Amino acid sequence: MPKRQSVFVCSQCGRHEAKWLGHCPDCQTWDSFVEETLATSPGGVGRARRKARGAAGHVTSVSLSDVTSSAQQRFSSGTAELDRVLGGGIVPGSLVLVGGEPGIGKSTLLLQVLDHVAGERPVLLVCGEESAAQIRMRAERICASPGSIRVLAETELETVMAALDQERPELVVVDSVQTLYSDDLSSAPGSVSQVREAAGRLLRLAKQSGAAVFLVGHVTKDGAIAGPRVLEHMVDTVLQFEGDKDRFFRILRAAKNRFGSTNELGVFEMSEAGLRPVPDPSQLFAGEGSPAAGSALHVAVEGTRCFLVEVQALVATTELALPRRVTTGFDRNRLAMIVAVLGRHASLPLSSSDVFVNIAGGIHVEEPAADLAVAVAIASASRNVPLPAGAALFGEIGLTGEVRSSSQPERRYAEATRVGRSAVVMARGDAGRVGPQKSSAVGVATVRSALSSLLGTVSPAPVAPGNQSDERGV
Ligand SMILES: Nc1ncnc2c1ncn2[C@@H]1O[C@H](COP(=O)(O)OP(=O)(O)OP(=O)(O)O)[C@@H](O)[C@H]1O
Ligand SMILES: [Mg+2]
CATH class of the missing domain: 3.40.50.300 (P-loop containing nucleotide triphosphate hydrolases)
Structure with missing residues (x-):
């Protein structure tokens, strides 16, 4: 006769408890425990398997070299x-x-x-x-x-x-x-x-x-x-x-x-x-590519794929005491950091503005290399100035306002130029790796210099740490 045993199981994470709990200590969900009855027979599966192996219960291990790999x-x-x-x-x-x-x-x-x-x-x-x-x-x-x-x-x-x-x-x-x-x-x-x-x-x-x-x-x-x-x-x-x-x-x-x-x-x-x-996802996510204020193209790398995605931003005067930072397809905390960097290092105060960021096409972009495109899209939306036609970007932004190198700049550059982008803005180090003779690779040292390259002078203009390539207009 099988023994019947009642347990309480969290329907979210599967935690077992002998008695009902209102709050799951593992997954922190409220009211998720349900009672379930388990039917167990003494010995269970293990006993059946031991029986199948025979009375001797002889078990041997195998050498990995004798095992055929299923990869082939x-x-x-x-x-x-x-x-x-x-x-x-x-x-x-x-x-x-x-x-x-x-x-x-x-x-x-x-x-x-x-x-x-x-x-x-x-x-x-x-x-x-x-x-x-x-x-x-x-x-x-x-x-x-x-x-x-x-x-x-x-x-x-x-x-x-x-x-x-x-x-x-x-x-x-x-x-x-x-x-x-x-x-x-x-x-x-x-x-x-x-x-x-x-x-x-x-x-x-x-x-x-x-x-x-x-x-x-x-x-x-x-x-x-x-x-x-x-x-x-x-x-x-x-x-x-x-x-x-x-x-x-x-x-x-x-x-x-x-x-x-x-x-x-x-x-x-x-x-x-x-x-x-x-x-060819670039064709799908990059949209028509027509320059509109608040839109920037990010050159993304996901695994072995490299493609362009459109980052859209909207900046509107807030009616709330606490301005909204809303993202779709991008990390909200990362957006808060970028907004703070823009305010502190690029003379773009957004403390009385709601900022919305959307990655077009329902795609999620998780890599920090998307920071630069997000920052530039926000600045473009805030100043109502579209980016020059043919611009694409990638680069991570640091807390001091510098643009940092990203992985695989050569591939990103090659993909952006393949789809007809004529100015690919990236960290100065990445531009060096892509090759100084590549006229459409624009290296920038800081987010401020990226904004002045793409959207015109940022005022007030303190001395921007840059190199010659920063001064190049696109
Ligand atoms: N005739 C059609 N032409 C184009 N798209 C269609 C057509 N019929 C169904 N679809 C698409 O297929 C989708 C449904 O696909 P499917 O049934 O495989 O989804 P699912 O993930 O299995 O959904 P569920 O979880 O409900 O089982 C619809 O949402 C619709 O977009
Ligand atoms: Mg289905």
């Missing part, structure tokens, strides 16, 4: 954008969690992957959210050969595991992990223990059978993957879909990746025929 067995997902984010393709035996807001395109992307892989390997789509007929409707719109994808519209975990055991697919997509439930547990589908149980069973299947498993995970209002954080620890890779779902492009990032870099970025465009890769 990676296979393509069919889109170069996703392959790059995964670190070079799908790794057999890996468990990948795909998160993103409702309607962003998770099911669409994974159906396209299944469509591509189905030609070469057996694949299975386990679907608890939509019926097979609804999936067929989407497949007819986006798949080249919908007939080769096998679908299982089922939510009971035991039935799903039995089907996987029978069909032995090499690629499995579970849409979504929150819909699976095990009869062995009494808690409701989507609860912490159900999600963890489903992910645990699928993890064991992936590692034992070598099948690559993609789990779709719902996200909460603040963007985290719903259910326990422990789910993110269990899987090999966490992919996050970002972007403005009202617009057409989507960005895929790896929040965690055991088999590749997390700096990589995949860019897609949503269309009638599904998600189309965008191989």
Whole structure:
């Protein structure tokens, strides 16, 4: 007779407590503990596995040189954008969690992957959210050969595991992990223990059978993957879909990746025929490039990608005692620092102005190299003077107002000139690395000299530490 035990579990982070708590000491969430009943049989899984190994219980370790690396067995997902984010393709035996807001395109992307892989390997789509007929409707719109994808519209975990055991697919997509439930547990589908149980069973299947498993995970209002954080620890890779779902492009990032870099970025465009890769994001994010006051182009590097993004700023007289600093796609604390530097070192007081900064296209820019473009966009908005046509920028701003070097200036410069930018403003050291003979590379030492190069004289004009290149107009 299995022993029944009741525990209280935090629905946000998965912390277990013997009694109910109003506030989770781990993730600081209020009112997140729910009661769950665990059914445990003495000995559990461990005993079954020991029994399977035989009475002797003989266990041997292996030498790593005898183990075949699965890196050589990676296979393509069919889109170069996703392959790059995964670190070079799908790794057999890996468990990948795909998160993103409702309607962003998770099911669409994974159906396209299944469509591509189905030609070469057996694949299975386990679907608890939509019926097979609804999936067929989407497949007819986006798949080249919908007939080769096998679908299982089922939510009971035991039935799903039995089907996987029978069909032995090499690629499995579970849409979504929150819909699976095990009869062995009494808690409701989507609860912490159900999600963890489903992910645990699928993890064991992936590692034992070598099948690559993609789990779709719902996200909460603040963007985290719903259910326990422990789910993110269990899987090999966490992919996050970002972007403005009202617009057409989507960005895929790896929040965690055991088999590749997390700096990589995949860019897609949503269309009638599904998600189309965008191989040249500069064209997408840089906009029309027509100079308007408050707009500046930043040359960004994300992983192996280099592209231009438009930074937009608006400066308006505040009606509040505490002026607002609002950002979309940029760090708010970083904005506060840039506003302070502009006031102190570039004679641009903004203490009675609201400042809004937006990175166009719903993209998030996290690198400090975006500071210079943000500072110049704010100054341009404040003075209502547009930047010269053809200008692009990159550079980190220090607290003393200096413009500091950024990573990979040569690549950034090459990308900016490739898309027709005729004046690329960067730190003086970076301009030296790009090459003194490059006429469109403009080195600046301070944020003040950057503003006077791009927007005209900054007054009052103290002695600006600069070099000859600072004086060059653009
Ligand atoms: N005919 C169409 N033409 C263009 N885009 C479409 C069409 N039909 C659907 N879409 C796009 O596909 C999106 C839905 O994609 P999908 O169902 O893959 O999202 P999801 O992330 O799986 O959502 P959920 O979390 O609700 O399951 C819609 O928001 C819309 O942008
Ligand atoms: Mg979906």
